[in-house]
Amino acid sequence: MRLLFLHGAGGFIDDGPLAAALGDAVGLTPDMPRLPDDDMSFEAWATPIREHLSHLDADDLVIAHSFGASILLRVLAEGSAQFPRAHQRARVALLAMPDWSDAGWDVSDYAFHGPEPEMILSLHHCRDDEVVPFAHLWLHASRLPAARVWEYRSGGHQFTGLANRIAADAGSRSGVARARVFDGPPAFVGGQAIRGPSRRTIRPTSARTRCVTPCQDLSPGPTLAG
Incomplete structure (x- = not known):
């Protein structure tokens, strides 16, 4: 088993401590390829992400951060024609992933429009993320109804102190339930307040779980840092 970690934009150095902490948490040395800073297309x-994914085994973990998560999601959506069936069983965690649709940062070159990948996906975001607005978590969750969704009261863009939680989720093969960590002020799902600290499991419905806390403020605008 191996851990493939994909850093964010310009984040090969900045994301190093996060990759190392996740590696320690799962007992693996992370494989973190250096993705280009000079060409953000x-x-x-x-292209390099596809190459690294082509070497995946079914038991491998893939964790991607920020801009790297955005590109990974679109690559995974290219489907089984790109990857052998065994690769579809790999577990994927997407951390602090920006939403590039017109509801988010509105950059069509990076926007995800589906289909939902077959891999076991989980979405993670901290409420105090200072780079990617927390509201982007629920924009993605609405398009990925099978994904597990984890929110954290604090940890920032680099998920400080949360490596063990992320690793525990990434190691799970359950793809049925939606889970959220509520360790802060009340959050709202479907108009109902859910208070922490607690962990609730929310199963997807035809209406799809959505965030109804104020999601209109999507500033700051797109920065490709981290």
């Missing part, structure tokens, strides 16, 4: 990042 989709294909410039997708």
Whole structure:
């Protein structure tokens, strides 16, 4: 088993401590390829990511952060034609992933429009993320109804102190339930307040779980840092 970690934009150095902490948590040395800083086009990042994914085994973990998560999601959506069936069983955690649709940062070159990948996906975001607005978590959750969704009161863009929680989720093969960590002020799902500290499991419904806390403020705008 191995851990493939994909850093964010310009984040090969900045994301190093996060990759190392996740590696320690799962007992693996992370494989973190250096993705280009000088060409931020989709294909410039997708091409090396496809190459690394082509070597995946079914038991491997893939964790991607920020901009790297955005590109990974689109690559995974290319489907089974790109990856052998065994790769579809790999577990994928997407951390602090920006939403590039017109509801988020509105950059069509990076926007995800589906289909939902077959891999076991989990989405993670901290409420105090200072780079990617927390509201982007629920924009993605609405398009990925099978994904597990984890929110954290604190940890920032680099998920400080949360490596063990992320690793525990990434190691799970359950893809049925939606889970959220509520360790802060009340959050709202479907108009109902859910208070922490607690952990609730929310199963997807036809209406899809959505965030109804104020999600209109999507500032700051797109920065490709981290």
